[in-house]
Amino acid sequence: MKKIILPFLLLVLTLSSCYDKAKITIQNKVHNATLVQVSWDKHSVASSLLPGEGSTSTVYEGPDYRFPKTSVVKFYMKREGNQVYLETKYRFTLDANDNLLIVISDTTQVINPSLIGD
Numbered sequence: 001m002k003k004i005i006l007p008f009l010l011l012v013l014t015l016s017s018c019y020d021k022a023k024i025t026i027q028n029k030v031h032n033a034t035l036v037q038v039s040w041d042k043h044s045v046a047s048s049l050l051p052g053e054g055s056t057s058t059v060y061e062g063p064d065y066r067f068p069k070t071s072v073v074k075f076y077m078k079r080e081g082n083q084v085y086l087e088t089k090y091r092f093t094l095d096a097n098d099n100l101l102i103v104i105s106d107t108t109q110v111i112n113p114s115l116i117g118d
Contacts, residue, residue, distance in 0.1 A: 021097075022094050022098040022099070023058050023098070024040055025099070025102070027101070028050065028051055028053055029103050030077065033079040034051070036077075036083070039073070041069055044057070070091045071091060072088045072090070073092065075104070085112060086110040088108060088109065
């Protein structure tokens with residue numbers, strides 16, 4: 001049994017090391033608002049970011065996920081008991097070995113897709 005496990009583990013390590021990775025950091029610089037369920041593409045970056053906080057997530061390339069990848073940042077903005085879903089207007093590109101920093105501030109251009117007419 002041990003003779004089978006070792007080659008299998010070596011194969012898994014070899015295959016997983018063939019894929020690149022990158023890091024994405026999102027910072028909340030919005031005054032008096034919390035960003036909730038923050039994501040880029042299909043990757044969750046933070047469940048909640050208070051003003052001044054940041055969170056980093058590592059994105060791994062795989063058979064179904066290739067770099068470079070471009071996407072908006074999606075989040076709920078929560079303030080004084082009210083919450084609204086928003087997406088950045090600008091699309092951010094992440095490539096292999098990148099360390100992408102995205103700052104969401106009071107001047108970041110955002111949209112609410114549900115308010116866009118047909």
